[in-house]
Amino acid sequence: MSEPALFLILLGAPLVVALLAAAGPAAPRPVAVLTGLLALGSLGVALRLAARVVAGSVPTWGPGELFRVDALSAVLVVCVAFVSALALGLGPGGGHESPREVRRFRIFASLFAFTMLVAVTTNNVAVMWVAIEATTITSALLVPLHVSRASVEASWKYILIGSVGIALAFVGTVLAYFDFVTVAGPQESALHWTILMAAAPALHPPAMQLAFVFLLVGYGTKAGLAPMHTWLPDAHAEAPAALSAMMSGVLLAVALYAIVRWKAVVNLAVDGPLPDGLLTGLGLLSVAIAALSLLGQRHYKRLLAYSSIEHTGLMCVGLALGPLGVFAAMLHLINHTAAKSMMFLLSGRIRERYGTADIRHVSGLLRTMPVTGGLFAAGTLALVGLPPFGIFLSKLAMLRAGFATGHAWLMAAVLGLLAVAFVAFVGHLNRMLYGAPPDGVATGETGRWALVPLAACALALVWLGLVLPAPVETLLDRIVEITTR
Amino acid sequence: MDGLFPQLSMLGSSLVLIASFLLLWRRGIPAYVDAFTLQSLALGATTALVGYFTGNRELYLVAALLIGIKGVGIPVLLRRMANRFGSGREVPPYVNIATSLLVGGLLVLLAYIVMRPVVQLSQLPTRAGMPLAMGVVFVSLFVIISRKHALTQVIGFLMLENGIALLAVLGTYGIPLIVEIGVFLDVMMGFLVMQIFVYQIHETFQSLDVEQLNRLRR
16 A cells, blocks of 8 residues: 555544544444444554554655654554544443434544544644644543533533643744744744754754743643643543543553654753753652552542553653663553553443442442453553563563663652552452442443453553564664654 | 834734733723733734734734634624623632732743743844743733633633744744644634533533532542
8 A cells, every 4th residue: 555545544534434423323333333444444554554664664645744654653653543443443431322422422532533643643743733732622522421510520621721731832832943943044844843853953952941841841731740630530530431541541642742752852952951850850740649649549430540640650750761761661651552541441331330430339340240350450450560461561671771870769769659559559459359249230241342352452461561572672662763862 | 122123023012911911900701801802903913013024924814813813703702601601700819919910020020031041042123022922821821720710711721822822923933824724723623612611611500610610629
């Protein structure tokens, strides 16, 4: 397949899904089947693009190479397409939504997927900003799929804090462009990442440092970094399960992707300790706040949301730890995407059965839903970083990077906080898995076919924990190469 | 600061900043909408001015979009919402008027401090206004944080966007047009979605006081 065709299918399929859902409420069955096929098609194309990148090429498309997929984009493209296919196939929640809700979910979830795919495939950092801002708009509309006081409150916090944060990222983008213009004069393609990277060594440290502060705070708000994280637990907990999976599994990763892109530019322009220091500080703060919030949590979707804050913080710390740290952070990103999207989709099944998101009212999960409960347990153990799951390896690599770059105290603090998170998480899990199920909760799995893709996620996590597949390693090595020059 | 262009651009930037101070000084949604309208018109005029002196025709288009969308269209929608949701009186904010103005002044000072090393890099005749644009950003952030009314927060957000647009036009003579159009689309869509949520909040809570939105603590 030619490169333009690959890009067209990748970006076009979600748009077709949105149109189909908008136009075809009359024939729900065929629309559902087509939706699944198109989402899988988008995923297949994403894998082919990634395969080309592994083979050494850098696919581009559009006027002035507006779209460009290097190794960093390739990893994100596969993650986004994978989680979107999972969410569109299994969403929106436990399976008891009205046809109107399903239709609304398909329209906006696929537009949401489209905006994320544009954000990670465009070569232009301003178009990336436009796309990430659009992710807030498309996803916020889905948070109150069932209108209630809690969901309206959560969506207001999300759109207000998200929009303000993303606006601050635009201040950073403008400051960086300002500096580029003072050095090289105005150019139509000046905001292309490739051109910025080439000009970066000549850019001025004061301007780029200020720009990075705004970019990190701005995109960090979307990524759920503390202290800008306050919207995240509310939005993730109130959104329908499949949307939570997309938001937590890949939206955070997309925001982190923007930070990685900009950090590569800033690294070339700024010699001082400010960028790494800021990343480490905000990252550590996020891990700390998340770990402590996990302890007294009573709501299992909020538990997962705080765990996302913890993992984002961890990845930010990793990004500041040199080449090995970047390698570990990106590997962590892949693992976290698989684990968290599976967990949120499982939480939708649990909520459907127990009718509550309160941990105190969920017990005997292994008896009522053996497979869902088993997978939930596996996912929890993966998230806290036990072997044989992939997150164990990426955390280990991060610690090695920390000690190798002389950050022993930082790593000790991280380890301590991870231990707190571990105890909290496993304690909650015990309460949910065992004991007698509450009265009136039925026993036995329903919608078994939906468990197949979720089990595949768990298997992928184990696989990534046992070996580092060669294509993944190639991609990660190349990411390190292009971002830590 | 010699010559007509620097002086006029400084005048325009000052007007944009003063408009955001009106938000701290006056009370009531209609007054805020007036302030926002004034700010958008001043921003549009400044953009057209930069277009005139630099000969950049694209900026006329941007100015026309600014005046049309932010100077006319959005204020009409804001007024309609303000009328629909009652008297337009606002719950007392967390911070009183005198303190707000003082904080606003300090924020502009802060904007001068952080922008000083950046402004020195530039040779453009418009550079003196850049700290004022950053001041608009900071003051708008303060408005969003310190107010309890959903509509006031929306207006604060719109003013924040105006501050960024001013920064872009003063510092770079405008970002590339394709980006500018994308930004306009986002602003419009974002505003419309916020409008939907404002209606939803009013319907579910019978009030636009976001103080009531505190069910989801922890």
